[in-house]
Amino acid sequence: MLDKTFRPDEVERAHYSDWESNGLFKARADANADPYTIVIPPPNVTGSLHMGHALNNTLQDVLIRVHRMQGRNTLWQPGTDHAGIATQMVVERQLGEQGVTRHDLGRDAFIDKVWDWKAESGGTITRQLRRLGASCDWSRERFTMDDGLSDAVKKVFVALHKKGLIYRDKRLVNWDPKLHTAISDLEVEQREVAGKLWHFRYPIEGREGEFITVATTRPETMLGDTGVAVHPEDERYLSLIGKYCIQPITGQRLLIVGDDYADPEQGSGAVKMTPAHDFNDFDVGKRHDLEMINIFDADAHVNENAPEAYQGLDRFVARDRIVAQMDELGLLEKIDEHPHTVPHGDRSGVPVEPWLTDQWFVNAEVLAKPAIEAVEQGRTKIVPKQWEATYYDWMRNIQPWCISRQIWWGHRIPAWYAEDGTIFVEETEEAALKAAAAHFGRDVKLSQDSDVLDTWFSSALWPFSTLGWPEQTPELERFYPTDVLVTGFDILFFWVARMMMMGIEFMGTEPFHTVYLHGLVRDENGQKMSKSKGNVIDPLSLIDKYGADALRFTLCTMEVQGRDVKLSEKRVEGYRNFSTKLWNAARFCQMNECRNVEGFRPAAVTQTVNGWIISEVVRTAAQVNRAVAAYRFNDIADTVYHFAWHNFCDWYLELIKPVLQGEDSPEKAECQATAAWALDQILLLLHPVMPFITSELWSSMGEGREALMSQQWPEYPDSMVDSTAIDDVEWVIRVISAIRGVRSEMNIKPGAKIPLLVKDASETSLRRLEQLAEPLQRLARLESVDTSVTEAPQGAVQQVVDEATYMLPVAEVIDISEEKSRLEKEISRLDGEIDRFDKKLNNENFTSRAPAEVVAEQQAKREAAVVQREKVEEALGRITEL
RNA sequence: GGGCGCGUAGCUCAGCGGGAGAGCACUCGCUUCACACGCGAGGGGUCGCUGGUUCAAUCCCAGCCGUGCCCACCA
Secondary structure, three states: OOOOOOOHHHHHHHHHHHHHHOOOOOOOOOOOOOEEEEEOOOOEOOOOOOHHHHHHHHHHHHHHHHHHHOOOEEEEEOEEEOOHHHHHHHHHHHHHHOOOOHHHHOHHHHHHHHHHHHHHHOOHHHHHHHHHOOOOOHHHOEEOOOHHHHHHHHHHHHHHHHOOOEEEEEEEEEEEOOOOEEEOHHHEEEEEEEEEEEEEEEEEOOOOOOEEEEEEOOHHHHHHOOEEEEOOOOOOOHHHOOOEEEOOOOOOEEEEEEOOOOOOOOOOOEEEEOOOOOHHHHHHHHHHOOOOOOOEOOOOEEOOOOOHHHOOOEHHHHHHHHHHHHHHOOOEEEEEEEEEEEEEEOOOOOEOEEEEEEEEEEOHHHHHHHHHHHHHOOOOEEEOOOHHHHHHHHHHOOOOEEOEEOOOOOOEOOEEEOOOOOEEEOOOHHHHHHHHHHHHOOOOOOEEOOOEEOHHHHHOOHHHHOOOOOOOOHHHHHHOOEEEEEEEHHHHHHHHHHHHHHHHHHHOOOOEEEEEEEOOEEOOOOOEOOOOOOOOOOHHHHHHHHOHHHHHHHHHHHOOOOOOEEOOHHHHHHHHHHHHHHHHHHHHHHHOOOOOOOOOOHHHOOOHHHHHHHHHHHHHHHHHHHHHHOOOHHHHHHHHHHHHHHHHHHHHHHHHHHHHOOOOOHHHHHHHHHHHHHHHHHHHHHOOOOHHHHHHHHHHOOOOOOOHHHOOOOOOOHHHOOHHHHHHHHHHHHHHHHHHHHHHHOOOOOOOOEEEEEEOOOHHHHHHHHHOHHHHHHHOOEEEEEOOOOOOOOOEEEEEOOOOEEEEEOHHHOOHHHHHHHHHHHHHHHHHHHHHHHHHHOOHHHHHHOOHHHHHHHHHHHHHHHHHHHHHHHHHHHHHHO
16 A cells, blocks of 8 residues: 655665666667667756756656657767867866865876865766666767877867868957956857947047047057058048057057958047957957967966066056056047956856957857758757747857867867878878888978867767767667757857757768757746855755655646746645646545556447546647647656656546445446546556656556656557547536536535436437436535426526436525526626627627638527526526525 | 836736736635645625827737846946
8 A cells, every 4th residue: 555645765766776787778789770869969068957958857767768658769868068168167176175276287197186186076967867867878978088088089180170171260269358258259258337438539640739539449459559450431530541650658659551341430430449358359460460469378468568667567457557547648639437248268257258269269250051951941840939040140140269278178179280280180190100200201300289179079979979889880770860969059059050960970860850949947936056056956955845746746837838937836736736646546446446458448348437547548648749749848848748647647547436436336337447547547648757756656656667758658549538528427527517616606514415406418418427326426515306397496596417407405594685696797707798799799700701610609608608698597496496 | 328128916926919827825614534844615806107009908919107137338
């Protein structure tokens, strides 16, 4: 016998280890079944499970479990990401607590430390995914820095370099002065700051007392000014184009150039040019051959190219000094308040500095073309569809991807330099040496590039590198391309787009057929969860408190087509209650010996209620299957919830109670078997969302049954729906509800039994009364049912349901005036309704233009209202007589 | 500046060309022998505003207002 409540913590771990140790998560490279593959978005190896992971992996697990039960050869490929900067920062912080920097250790020792840290804490996230119930094939777990995956990275780098799609270039990049590395455009986030706009006067060379006014938000860059731009058609400045002005602090001569970039409407119409520290100025500088003076070092401190007084200053200190000095010189014209956005490093949080350096780039434009076509031609579908526009927009305007990072943790760039600077890009040092020897005609010394690759470079290969590429493995053959990628929209560009490019380039076909993009998990007020706001909800603590199933169900039911999920603990609690409900339904079945019957044939049942619940199962399964196919996760969860609670528990179990509690009979046996079967179907349909409780109940409902997760997924033909049974049971539900409504409204004691009188019953109604009399009497608390009535007794309350009038002789227990006003209200409501229908039906436009069946439908509704009104009128008449 | 969402019951949200639904919350009543993490019965909404299309608009279209996010080189 089951306990009174479900205790998730007692069974979850046991079930999970059973599944895992019995190999139920394993995919088979040699199996014939149609494969179904999902690669996990690899979490940071040193990370821990947050709510975003919980959502992401719940959705994947739902898809994986459904398809596994459908008999597909299912691979959920797990693994973790080395997360270059993030991981390096974590380890550096740890070292920092001991007063050690990575430079104290040196590169090799530091990297050893990171590996130690990985060995120590790298299992956290995968353990936590197990607690969530994720049915990954852990035997195939990969790490982006595994040997095999590193080989893939090298191979890809070399191949793209040979094709000219990876190249080294000296360009302005986003430099993070705190982390001392270049970062890609995507790692830059714009932050609104309350800045200022300073207007300065620059003296014109050779024209005493004449100035040109320039405005800037970054006075410190004045140290690197090499020009001033004005619009070529701006009449104010026409005479100055080609002349020089003087940078008052550096004394630099600044050529005044005419360039379309200068906007006459903005500021003074003249803009100072700092080509080495601004992306726009860089372009203008190139066009006009302006000098590029780099004035910052890697810390964004002023370097030796600036006047001595400024050297070594932090950029913001330098800014203040420059403003002060310009003011002293009388050249500060004005200062405007100027809120604007400033680019910040997403990891470091400090403003990034455009900085001129040598970096490695991927020519993304070429790789993007076929990746755009794959979506245009529908080979890869993005769900929800509106993200396709975002994808196109970014891909069509894609910029070169800066892939080199000046950090230590990551894939070292496979490029070697000879002393004269010649570059050899090869997969191994040996190959590079050989190439160099061939090039120089003698053996030479080479040194490897000290940079590592952007983390997303290796992640971009994930769908095929995890399957063994560049080896031609059976896994690669079988499981690539994958079926669906489930991830957050926030990494559409970082990751999805790049997997598309790399997958197509190296595998010849796109890495997945469908990309499902879900939203962010926010708190119940729609706020982003963040440590500083203190509104972070830890999934593990919710699992501890309510069980993994409750959390999973909540995330699933809140996931509506990629919209953000607003999570409240209250909601989780509510779905924990659902699992208790389910638990007790099973308990009830057990108590009433509803056992699974070998060879039970749903189509062969004879009892109406059984036919009904079976039909509802069939409908529910169909609805769930539609929801799965459409990635409507909320519908999957809601559909089963509604069926389990409101059909199975509220009505079916209540309806069969009298039979179950009666004498043994064929009817009772059929109800027991049907109940057991229907409960099984709930467990099957719910298993992908709530794997633990369903498995627990599955095994407790039958001795020695095989694991639920390897059972056949429910799919039934529509022909199994018995619409007569549905109509009949829906009828009895309506009648019972109507009677209960009257009892409640009339304030009739719950225990009091009163007779039900029925008149004008049609044949169908009579049949139903006969067939469903027992549950009707019990659930509506009736003393008896009398169908021989021809006249309503005085003061009987009447309810018309379908083709019969149901009356409760309650004159002595009710307040007549209340009942009168109730009926009067009902009549005026019906009058309004009838009026509306009349208006519509008398409208020729409607009757001639609307489809015939719509008109008929409206007519029928009107008639029903009229009949109802007559009945109520009669009842009112009788009450008035009292 | 460009793009994408969202405004429906007190809250969180489904829905969608033929007079609106769920969960939670609320009110009332229940020690009904599976479940009080429960059972039953209720109250509550000019479906953001204004126009248009249509016989018919919460639903389609346009504009506006509010709100959120993404992208962008604006001194």
